Amino acid sequence: MNDALDFRGKTILITGGSRGIGRAIALELAARSANIAFTYHSRVEAARAVEQELQALGVEAQAYQADAADFEAAQSVVRQVRERFGALHGLVNNAGITRDKLLITMKEDDWDAVLNTNLKSVFNMSKAVVALLLKQKQGGSILNISSISGVIGMAGQTNYSAAKAGMIGFTKALAKEVASRGITVNALAPGLIETEMTEGLSAEYRAKLLETIPLDGSGLQRKLPASPPFCFQKMPATSPDRFFVPTVVSLCEAVRTGGSADACARSLQP
Numbered sequence: 001m002n003d004a005l006d007f008r009g010k011t012i013l014i015t016g017g018s019r020g021i022g023r024a025i026a027l028e029l030a031a032r033s034a035n036i037a038f039t040y041h042s043r044v045e046a047a048r049a050v051e052q053e054l055q056a057l058g059v060e061a062q063a064y065q066a067d068a069a070d071f072e073a074a075q076s077v078v079r080q081v082r083e084r085f086g087a088l089h090g091l092v093n094n095a096g097i098t099r100d101k102l103l104i105t106m107k108e109d110d111w112d113a114v115l116n117t118n119l120k121s122v123f124n125m126s127k128a129v130v131a132l133l134l135k136q137k138q139g140g141s142i143l144n145i146s147s148i149s150g151v152i153g154m155a156g157q158t159n160y161s162a163a164k165a166g167m168i169g170f171t172k173a174l175a176k177e178v179a180s181r182g183i184t185v186n187a188l189a190p191g192l193i194e195t196e197m198t199e200g201l202s203a204e205y206r207a208k209l210l211e212t213i214p215l216d217g218s219g220l221q222r223k224l225p226a227s228p229p230f231c232f233q234k235m236p237a238t239s240p241d242r243f244f245v246p247t248v249v250s251l252c253e254a255v256r257t258g259g260s261a262d263a264c265a266r267s268l269q270p
Contacts, residue, residue: 007034009150011060011085011165014038015068015125016095018047021145021190025092026054026061037081039068039086039095060085068095068121078128091129092142093122093167100156111159119161122170130178144171146189164189214234 012029016022017038026036040047040063047063049146054061062084066073081088096118099110126142132160149157150164168187175185 005032007032008088009033009035010089011035011037011081011087012082012090013088013125013129014092014094015121016040017092018043018050018063019054021059022092022094023050025094026050027057027151030057030059030061033059033154035085037062037064037077037085039066039077041065041067042096068125069116074121074124075128078125080130080196087136087138088129088140089138090131090143091125092143092145092146093125095121095164097147098157098160100160102156103158106159113161115163115166118160119166119170122167126170126174130174133178133183134181139184141183142185144168144172144185144187146187147170148189151189155266205211 010033012034014022014026014029014036015038017026017036018040022038026038030036036059038047038050038061042065044065047065051061055230062081064077064080066077068074068077078088081118097114099106099114101107103109127250129140129142146167147160147164149161150166150168153161153165163259170188171185171187178185
């Protein structure tokens, strides 16, 4: 294993870490010796199962039931993580939901729920974590899990596409604000990843989405997590690009083509 990707003694907080991409990322980082704190919304048994999986890898792990879309809840979780682990070194904003409908049939609640969970949560969690990272004065990293929908837009997903596009803009802006403090902010925009959330897609919609993939097959959960560890590497202080390129928004071409995520990971390596 690349020593630069060994996270021994580091603590990473992941929102929506009890299933799907969040769970996969948690397991990958734990395999690289990171201590993991993660939030979940309502599935207590699933969260406890993931907590046990992580601890079996020999790291400290703690699940927190919280709604990342709630400002006070986000602040509380970050405080609890700081008290439990002593410090925090990175954040993965992964919490997300879909309520796919054409705009003409979309209800206000469908819009609000998706924007709150997928985008407002990013503001809430990032604000709390950045404040702590600045106080610690040791730098840190934030990784936002966006989507290809936020780049190209998907019919029937005006709410989801808007939220994920907003996440990309947020990433670029925040990266410029905190780069001088040694904090990196990146985003991944994966294509179709086979998770519980995407199981609800209709066969017709899935077929249309797969038509955009040059190679056969969609990305599996095991293909994406090779990328996030690269986002948490500390860029050498001597690097001439340390402050010039504070962020990368990766479209994860490898994942979109159904191949290994290694190419995507290399694009994120400082």
